[in-house]
Amino acid sequence: MSHPGESIVAVRGLRRSFGSTKAVDGLSFDVSRGEIFGLVGPDGAGKTTVMRILAGVLTADSGSVEVAGCDVRRYPESVKSHISYMPQRFGLYENLSIDENIAFYAGLFGVSRRQREEVAARLLALTGLSRFRSRLAGKLSGGMKQKLALICALIHEPQLVLLDEPTTGVDPISRGELWHLLYELQAQAVTLLIATAYLEEAERCNELALIHQGRLLACDKPEHLKRRMAGEVLRLVTPDPRSARDYLAAAEGVRNCVLIGDGIRLVVDNAELRMPELRSLMLQTELRFSSFEQVSPTIEDLFVAGAAGLLQGAPQ
């Protein structure tokens, strides 16, 4: 069934505006069968809009969208039985129990009773929800709700699962368990398209599309993306990061400089050359710093670099 490399989602020149807001502004990307594809972007980047269009619940303004061999723009209903979509907001019925929600969604997809019982038992066991089968969905914790939503999304064994920020508001342990389930699915050749604003989560994907203001910054494997970064990353930890940033941003060889956590991250053309220069610049001032080192770029760095136009070979 699965042919690695063959694309299951093909998006070309996708646009969608809400009034004057261009939520999706000329997006193109492909998702290959069997991969975990991450749609990464900050709040308001347009992730949900893309997911909704792919799921056939929102119309696009222009562009072409092919999902699981169906032209979604023209036949939005045809795609719905082959895929499943888990909205960003919990979409199950709070006054139905776990079992009732599963039975409802299984029924809508025409899943046989046997398949439903088999799949549900396996997924409930895998997520540790077996004990709570008769509990109302509204009485579940955030993590349990997301697991239930995922089970309902998987009950008809879709080829493609669209997950919009599945781990937002979920505790780290449940998040780990959810990812365990996602890897399990990948092993069964299910394609996963995950929208996320968590960059550490993005590193778990096989392929990433970085989205910013409805546009694609870059689309590649996480490790390739890191290599495409034009420059090297330095991390400076200081009690006064704002002043340090203002001071160093204009220094020679510094391409980008942003506040992150308790320090600043600088993108420089050549770390070996610039480190000593910047260190001596800092020493000429009152600014104190506890550490200054070269680090390997994270997705977050890529994002910042991408937004600043510092990703080589980025799509036009």
Next chain:
Amino acid sequence: MNARRTLLVARKEVTHVLRDPRSLFLVLLMPLAQMMFLGYGVNLDAKHIPLCIFDREGSQASRTLLSWFGASEYFSVVNVLRTYDESVAALDAGRCRMALVIPADFSREVNDKGKTSVQALVDATDDNHANLAIVYARAVLATYSEKLRLDYLGRRGFAHQLGPILTVETRTWFNEELENRNLVVPGVMVIVMAMVGALLTSLTIAREWEVGTMEQLISTPIKPMEIALGKLIPYFAIGLLDTALCAEIGVYWFNVPMRGSIVTLTLASSLFLVVALGSGFLYSAVTKSQFGATLVALLMTYMPSLLLSGFAFPISQMPFAVRFVTYFVPARYYVTILKGIFLKGVGLKSLAVPTLVLGLYAIVVMVQVTAILRKTVD
């Protein structure tokens, strides 16, 4: 159309109602409360019309006439006035609906010419009541003059036992006692059914949009018609239950006669329910919020079915433009049918026209529902 998916939605909806005390309240208590509230509150009764009296003569004869008005159950004398201006002021202030002015030469005219007139000033802001007041006043005056005539003949030696030669007796058919409640109860039923029907469906759809379950639901292969029918079936059943509840209250609590057949009542109510439930879908599909849908549903059902259905204000007395509008108020036909069933006991044959029109509305609304229920969030 997939029957299994439709039934799944229907079953889920029943579970929601049973588990949510608020919807149970809406389903059972609201119709009950509305029937009681409106049944007692809406007063179309024309008895005890407040009457002011300005007696310019103050003779034995004029006082007798006025005592007749006082004794009639149609009037209550609320004020005895001393000037014409006071009478006008009393009308303006709404202290009375009618002011009766007896001329200074009342008994002289009666004795000399054998005829006279009294002046009745009527507050016609509510022309219904004004008309009734005039009719009743004429009736009282007619009986009084009849008596005068007989007295006169009696004094002339004619046998007293002649009795009145001719009397005018007004008979109101179908509602013999002109009982307020007999007219109000069918009308209130219409309002309650229109409102409950529209609220039930508009709330269930709007809630799904608001809570976010609709987005999940429309991402499945379910068809709009299946959602609509699945939600319609349980609320239709509930609506019929409410109709029965209202009818029982009408018959057993307010003692409204039930002269027609239950079958006709059920059929007409079913059609009206489809219209009411269907319009609830339309309101919620447009507003997508529970608050908005409730507001629109109340506005679109309560007012038209109260004002334009012909229950509180007779359609024949409305200005042409308004009368034209009433043809587009489905409640109008349901009122006609209910009055026909309860008060006249007529069968389906006599009610064919309003029933057919209701059926037509039911179809139109459902067609609109399927057209407007889209499976997209935008």
